[in-house]
Amino acid sequence: MxxxxxxxxxxxxxxxxxxxxxxxxxxxxxxxxxxxxxxxxxxxxxxxxxxxxxxxxxxxxxxxxxxxxxxxxxxxxxxxxxxxxxxxxxxxxxxxxxxxxxxxxxxxxxxxxxxxxxxxxxxxxxxxxxxxxxxxxxRSDPDTAHGEIVIGLDDYHAGEPALAYAFEQAILRASTLRAVYAWQPPAHAHIPESAHDLDEIHAARCWIAAGVLQRRRQQYPQVQVIEDVRRAHPVDALASVSAKADLVVVGSQGRGAIGTVMLGSVTLGVLYHARSSVAVVRP
The missing domain is CATH 3.40.50.620 (HUPs)
Known part of the structure; x- marks a missing residue:
């Protein structure tokens, strides 16, 4: 050991x-x-x-x-x-x-x-x-088990350590892994003259999420994965699913020099608002 x-x-x-x-x-x-x-x-x-x-x-x-x-x-x-x-x-x-x-x-x-x-x-x-x-x-009672681990996805390579940790936790606990990819439309996407098609954007985000998960799903075929792509702020999306999660896993892209800036706004927001325990995995 x-x-x-x-x-x-x-x-x-x-x-x-x-x-x-x-x-x-x-x-x-x-x-x-x-x-x-x-x-x-x-x-x-x-x-x-x-x-x-x-x-x-x-x-x-x-x-x-x-x-x-x-x-x-x-x-x-x-x-x-x-x-x-x-x-x-x-x-x-x-x-x-x-x-x-x-x-x-x-x-x-x-x-x-x-x-x-x-x-x-x-x-x-x-x-x-x-x-x-x-x-x-x-942040949660260790005696309460929901059988689900949540991972917040992004499309940066720096998020790989968090993804690996989430899959490992899912295996150790024999739990389902919910992979949450949250996206927000451009500010002008709802203007009638806008050329943005929100359905197309959502489909593209689903494709990105699947691509981020592909290698780990092949590596850990025994883990049941739920791809959960949502049109929402990442903090809101992860906080909403945390109530029925045993653990929420997030990476951190923060590169600040001092204090909590190192966490990044999304990671810090999840730490404050999640109703479950949270694992922060920095590369």
């Missing part, structure tokens, strides 16, 4: 759901699970907290968080290999450093310290926007 799945734990309910999700995926993929907790001492720049020693309250609390997370994982999937590790620093930075070594990073949608009513936490948004490889933001 050379694959390692890394999950962030902080003692929150969202992180507990992420640990359960990661344990299930570890069992499905015959991987190893590594639970990571990060202590950020920057808010406690006093001698009592910044100089850890015997009986250090912050360290003791961190060890308790890891022990509880391990117990959750072992109870969820007794047969998996579980290890845990404590780090100090920024949670987002530590999880980013693990991205290149892990098969996937799993995090809760909002951890401790999140604003009431907030959909996403700053750590989940940052890691999803900067880490290379799959980052799963757990």
């Amino acid at each position: 050379n694959r390692v799945i890394v999950v962030g734990a902080d003692g929150s309910a969202a992180a507990t759901a992420a640990v359960e999700w990661a344990a299930d995926d570890t069992a499905r993929s015959e991987a190893r699970l590594r639970i990571v907790h990060v202590v950020d001492r920057s808010p406690y720049e006093t001698a009592k907290f910044s100089n850890p020693g015997p009986g250090d309250a912050v360290a003791l609390s961190a060890e308790s968080v890891l022990a509880d997370a391990e117990a959750v994982a072992r109870k969820r999937q007794p047969g998996i290999e579980v290890a845990s590790e404590l780090f100090q620093g920024s949670a987002a930075a530590v999880l980013r450093t693990h991205a290149g070594k892990a098969a996937e990073i799993v995090i809760g949608g909002r951890g401790i310290g999140g604003f009431p009513g907030a959909v996403l936490g700053s750590v989940s948004t940052h890691v999803a926007g900067h880490a290379h490889g799959p980052v799963v933001v757990v």
